[in-house]
Amino acid sequence: MQTFSYVKAASIDKALAGVGSGKFIAGGTTLVDLMKLNVEQPSALVDINTLPLDKVEKLPTGGLRIGALVRNSDLAWNDDVKTSYAVLSQALLSGASPQLRNMATTGGNLLQRTRCAYFREPGAGTPGGYGCNKRTPGTGCAALEGFNRSHAVLGTSDHCIATHPSDMCVAMAALEAVIHVEGPKGKRAIPFADFHKLPGETPHIENALEPGELVTYVELPKPIEGSRSVYLKLRDRASYEFALASAAVVVKMDGGHIRYVRVAMGGVGTKPWRSHEAEAALTGKPAHAATFRAASEAALAGAKTRTDNAFKVELAKRCLTRALKLATS
Numbered sequence: 001m002q003t004f005s006y007v008k009a010a011s012i013d014k015a016l017a018g019v020g021s022g023k024f025i026a027g028g029t030t031l032v033d034l035m036k037l038n039v040e041q042p043s044a045l046v047d048i049n050t051l052p053l054d055k056v057e058k059l060p061t062g063g064l065r066i067g068a069l070v071r072n073s074d075l076a077w078n079d080d081v082k083t084s085y086a087v088l089s090q091a092l093l094s095g096a097s098p099q100l101r102n103m104a105t106t107g108g109n110l111l112q113r114t115r116c117a118y119f120r121e122p123g124a125g126t127p128g129g130y131g132c133n134k135r136t137p138g139t140g141c142a143a144l145e146g147f148n149r150s151h152a153v154l155g156t157s158d159h160c161i162a163t164h165p166s167d168m169c170v171a172m173a174a175l176e177a178v179i180h181v182e183g184p185k186g187k188r189a190i191p192f193a194d195f196h197k198l199p200g201e202t203p204h205i206e207n208a209l210e211p212g213e214l215v216t217y218v219e220l221p222k223p224i225e226g227s228r229s230v231y232l233k234l235r236d237r238a239s240y241e242f243a244l245a246s247a248a249v250v251v252k253m254d255g256g257h258i259r260y261v262r263v264a265m266g267g268v269g270t271k272p273w274r275s276h277e278a279e280a281a282l283t284g285k286p287a288h289a290a291t292f293r294a295a296s297e298a299a300l301a302g303a304k305t306r307t308d309n310a311f312k313v314e315l316a317k318r319c320l321t322r323a324l325k326l327a328t329s
């Protein structure tokens with residue numbers, strides 16, 4: 001691990017002024033691991049845990065404002081989240097372990113990095129190590145022809161097929177959250193769909209944050225009256241494991257028909273994967289098995305598989321079909 005300076009930020013202004021080319025540290029459950037693996041080598045850490053960003057507040061608009069330092073467990077068990085945004089509570093509780101959720105924060109979860117084993121290999125992207133365009137642009141992607149069972153089938157490129165690992169983000173994609181940030185150039189709001197980037201030719205650019213920007217809070221819009229929501233996660237073991245496929249759905253019924261629906265998928269995309277194709281196949285249709293299957297086919301129509309991950313396509317279809325059945329039954 002490279003030597004680094006460490007400072008506790010006394011205010012948001014001081015955090016912004018102090019970070020320079022270093023990094024903010026919140027729960028540390030991702031960043032410390034990556035520093036030990038030499039994936040991240042910040043020269044400075046600014047600890048943001050003392051900033052006043054640890055509240056969940058109801059907004060006059062009927063929405064919810066979640067501070068970037070709200071712990072994943074506090075958010076999952078928050079009464080408003082449990083009752084009005086069940087998909088988010090379920091997604092959070094399906095992630096990691098209770099101990100990790102007690103430390104992990106909303107901001108850190110948004111910015112967690114892929115679990116691709118080639119990316120996390122200490123020497124990746126260096127001479128003699130595995131190629132990894134995310135670590136060092138231009139060094140290739142060892143996963144393309146390597147062991148790629150856990151890798152993405154949607155949103156991939158010839159430069160990177162790393163899966164986005166977050167559960168929380170999949171629920172937030174379906175809820176159409178908005179991310180608020182503050183940086184050297186002031187404050188701005190980023191719609192969730194624009195926050196995470198597809199790898200394309202620049203897989204090292206993972207999100208829309210500019211250097212030195214701090215995530216301050218995430219806003220959820222007012223819940224859709226009369227809607228129900230579900231998060232379903234499929235994985236190799238029942239807990240303490242990342243998704244092979246997951247689905248977040250928010251549905252409002254009108255008689256036996258689907259009036260409003262939002263669909264996002266995890267474990268299969270290079271970013272939290274909102275499926276407008278599935279939504280189009282569901283809207284206005286009767287809520288029965290054939291509709292759900294057609295939506296699942298639409299969601300995975302653009303899938304591109306490699307040697308070991310073709311099974312994810314059918315798994316993801318079944319995951320979405322079942323999530324839709326649960327949310328509408």
Ligand SMILES: Cc1cc2nc3c(=O)[nH]c(=O)nc-3n(C[C@H](O)[C@H](O)[C@H](O)COP(=O)(O)OP(=O)(O)OC[C@H]3O[C@@H](n4cnc5c(N)ncnc54)[C@H](O)[C@@H]3O)c2cc1C
Pocket residue numbers: 023024025026027028029030031032033048068069072094095096097100103104105106107108109110111112165166167168213214215216240241242243
């Ligand atoms: C063993 C293990 C299993 C896990 N399983 C799952 C799982 O099943 N599902 C899942 O979704 N996740 C899982 N995780 C990931 C976990 O959810 C993340 O590690 C956690 O959410 C990161 O939050 P943190 O506060 O600890 O982030 P940190 O490690 O503190 O930071 C992560 C990154 O975010 C940046 N950052 C943090 N806060 C801010 C901010 N406010 N503004 C700007 N930048 C910021 C940091 O600079 C760093 O780059 C697992 C992690 C581990 C270690």
